[in-house]
Amino acid sequence: MKDPVVMAHVNMWAVLKSLEPLCALDETAKALASPKKPMSIGFHVQGGPMATLHFDEGSCRMTRGNTGKVKLLLPSPQAFNAMVDGDRNPLPYSGLTKVNFLLREFTQLTDLLEVYLRPSQEDLEDRAFFERSTTILFHTVAFALAAIANNDPLGRIAAAAIPDGTIAMEILGGPAVEITARDSRLVTRSRKAERPRSYMIFDSFDTARGLFDGTLESMSALAAGKIRMGGYIPMIDNLNRILGRVAVYLA
Amino acid sequence: MNTYTYPKNDALLQRAAQVIPCGVYGHQGPAEGCFIPISAFPKFAAKAKGSYFYDVDGNKFLDYMCAYGPNILGYCDEDVNAAAMEQMAIGDCITAPSYKMVELAELMHETVQCADWTFFAKNGGDTTTLAVLTARAATGKRKIIFVKGYYHGVAQWTQRADAPWVLPSEVEHNLMVDFNDIEGLKKIIEENKDDIACFISTPYMHGNFVDNVLPAPGYWQEVRRLCTENGIILIIDDVRCGWRLDLAGSDHYYGFEADLLCLCKGIANGFNVSALCGKDFLKPTVSSITYTGSYWMSAVPFAAAIACINKMKALGGGQAHLALGRKVCDVLAKAARENGVGLSISGEPSLFYLRITDDNSLMLHQEWIAEMVKRGVYVTNHHNHFTNLSLTDADIDFTGQVADEAFKALKARHPELYQ
Numbered sequence: 001m002k003d004p005v006v007m008a009h010v011n012m013w014a015v016l017k018s019l020e021p022l023c024a025l026d027e028t029a030k031a032l033a034s035p036k037k038p039m040s041i042g043f044h045v046q047g048g049p050m051a052t053l054h055f056d057e058g059s060c061r062m063t064r065g066n067t068g069k070v071k072l073l074l075p076s077p078q079a080f081n082a083m084v085d086g087d088r089n090p091l092p093y094s095g096l097t098k099v100n101f102l103l104r105e106f107t108q109l110t111d112l113l114e115v116y117l118r119p120s121q122e123d124l125e126d127r128a129f130f131e132r133s134t135t136i137l138f139h140t141v142a143f144a145l146a147a148i149a150n151n152d153p154l155g156r157i158a159a160a161a162i163p164d165g166t167i168a169m170e171i172l173g174g175p176a177v178e179i180t181a182r183d184s185r186l187v188t189r190s191r192k193a194e195r196p197r198s199y200m201i202f203d204s205f206d207t208a209r210g211l212f213d214g215t216l217e218s219m220s221a222l223a224a225g226k227i228r229m230g231g232y233i234p235m236i237d238n239l240n241r242i243l244g245r246v247a248v249y250l251a
Numbered sequence: 252m253n254t255y256t257y258p259k260n261d262a263l264l265q266r267a268a269q270v271i272p273c274g275v276y277g278h279q280g281p282a283e284g285c286f287i288p289i290s291a292f293p294k295f296a297a298k299a300k301g302s303y304f305y306d307v308d309g310n311k312f313l314d315y316m317c318a319y320g321p322n323i324l325g326y327c328d329e330d331v332n333a334a335a336m337e338q339m340a341i342g343d344c345i346t347a348p349s350y351k352m353v354e355l356a357e358l359m360h361e362t363v364q365c366a367d368w369t370f371f372a373k374n375g376g377d378t379t380t381l382a383v384l385t386a387r388a389a390t391g392k393r394k395i396i397f398v399k400g401y402y403h404g405v406a407q408w409t410q411r412a413d414a415p416w417v418l419p420s421e422v423e424h425n426l427m428v429d430f431n432d433i434e435g436l437k438k439i440i441e442e443n444k445d446d447i448a449c450f451i452s453t454p455y456m457h458g459n460f461v462d463n464v465l466p467a468p469g470y471w472q473e474v475r476r477l478c479t480e481n482g483i484i485l486i487i488d489d490v491r492c493g494w495r496l497d498l499a500g501s502d503h504y505y506g507f508e509a510d511l512l513c514l515c516k517g518i519a520n521g522f523n524v525s526a527l528c529g530k531d532f533l534k535p536t537v538s539s540i541t542y543t544g545s546y547w548m549s550a551v552p553f554a555a556a557i558a559c560i561n562k563m564k565a566l567g568g569g570q571a572h573l574a575l576g577r578k579v580c581d582v583l584a585k586a587a588r589e590n591g592v593g594l595s596i597s598g599e600p601s602l603f604y605l606r607i608t609d610d611n612s613l614m615l616h617q618e619w620i621a622e623m624v625k626r627g628v629y630v631t632n633h634h635n636h637f638t639n640l641s642l643t644d645a646d647i648d649f650t651g652q653v654a655d656e657a658f659k660a661l662k663a664r665h666p667e668l669y670q
Contacts, residue, residue: 158411228289
């Protein structure tokens, strides 16, 4: 069962956050994220998360809090979720003169993100696209892990069982993140962990994709050597519980 | 010393994965069994005898996992197998249960301290579940006190609410306390007064991934007193420890008496039977519970169990296991000390638990275990080990030699840690 507040956190900290790798990987996205002057859009979700997306020189960066030049007020987590699903277009309460970027470039960016996160089979047959799409999805999943661990009631049970330390998660020859557990809360960062206490490494983009799409099951992939894990295994075991919740929210 | 490779094992695992979930599911599989790295471990056995098994590549392993416990006398023990084969020729799974069931129950009554009666099933989880059902039925109460880090099988009541296959309502009456924490136990009892059906625990804390913890002096006697005074059924899950400490039960070993005692792994040297033993006052309740299984009264395992118990008694029972375990722990500790590697050995010697203490990620430990396995001593990463009574001094010396070489391989790979 999806909780709308948790869904809003996933949409903010994982889905919209994925505009960062999108702009890093896709040339069209880079062009869209290149306004003449730095641009930022703030999201204030009442009863939910608050964050700002900054666009400058082809890159995108998310920060906490609503400091955007364009400020959006979403009256509820449900309203924010509807916006992310493309069912609602809220008007800004501040930065009206910059609304063109919101309506034009930002909308095109989110449409492009959807192409990568919900790709067609035809698109996936292009290997370069497949790897870009899987990289973006990898980041979405990695950041959703923290959003769910910190907000979802069942995710919190698993997070509470993860001892303090850092988990390295990566695709061999591809993207890497570190997930740090401290006092039953998780923080994901887009970087390779230097001294992890445990690790989970997918042997290929195909393995990662299979797991995220639900066509490959993690225990079978472990048994087949497609996933390597090591270190303090209870961290990975409990992270996998949260991964199961990610599938529910990102389905 | 040569190290093993596993081409046939790996090919068979690929075949298995086509038709069996995970290839090998559960604790004996690569995933839950923590085969790290997977390339260091055999996946399928070809045969076993005494303290050894051979994998499908022909590699020979001195086995300290003992099928995760059932191998208590030695694989393919002649006396147990002869009793089983004799029974097989007479009859096994029959409409009416064999008289062997009565003989075994009488032998259990003579052998196990708290066994006024015995209820037979197949797996440890059958007995822990029946124990909890019995406690709830007998008391009319709902809550179960567990010790943190517990393992009592895989039934829903033993799981957490975040397991996707479990309903939160199935675990909402589960309470947790630390092992050896009498004050914590008193607090939980006070906070849940009149609604606690049972306290379930292993005889000592032999959880995975952590050093195992023995009961503090007086701990069990105080738990016993609190349970009795508060109408709480005391269940001891002796599935793992059972008979490697004391044939009368691990509760007897630690100087108290359980209301219900769950036994399984050690009973019949690998033949499939488990047993819930209990006190007379719970007999009417357990008799009233609908609980049965297709093979629970098969005669071959009963015959094997009778032979196993009698042979265990003749060979010295739990004390013989403890003595062997001490020798194994001594050679491992010596090898670690001589190599300057920090090795923690915890738990009871017949179920020793190992952990290299030189990092907190367990990665060094996993490397060392892999080196041991590749040299023919089968140990596992994060589970306690098991002795069997066919172990010889020569086997134990070999264990020391392999441990020494595995430590040296580890040190060579980590000059930054070991000068």
